[in-house]
Amino acid sequence: MSAVPGDERLAPVLAAAPAADGEFVEITDADVEQVVxxxxxxxxxxxxxxxxxxxxxxxxxDTSTVLVARSGGRVVATAMAGHDGHRGWLYYVAVAPDLQGSGLGRAAVVAAEAWxxxxxxxxxxxxxRTTNTDVLGFYARLGYSDQDCTVLGRWVESS
Structure with a gap:
């Protein structure tokens, strides 16, 4: 189960106590370099x-977070989640290469969705990204599908 605040159906509220291995909790300052x-x-x-x-x-x-799972003191999975007032967005869903296929990716998505x-x-x-076709099957198995839209963007220079 994942520790996610506000959703007692899935897991307990985040606590100050260390999380169990594989449990998703909000990132701490000590996690930053491992996450990057x-x-x-x-x-x-x-x-x-x-x-x-x-x-x-x-x-x-308070509209976004980064959730992490640790194993043996090592950050092994992440998911960044953000809420724009209407939709939720997932970013940086990552699992340590040596643990991919273990279910941590699914757990990361479930934890972020619950958040x-x-x-x-x-x-x-x-x-x-269009170059990351290997992950499309993973997301399809989780119920995600192409939304038939084009994402447009523009960099805005800081003044």
Missing amino acids: GLWRDCGLTRPWNDPHVDLADARAG LVARGARKIQLMV
């Missing part, structure tokens, strides 16, 4: 996105 390393090991980082900034931004407000549903999300979405 995991994201790099999983090929999720890009030169134009500073993962430290993404982490800090997710932790700065988002507890905050009112009625729909949960995620984006998969």
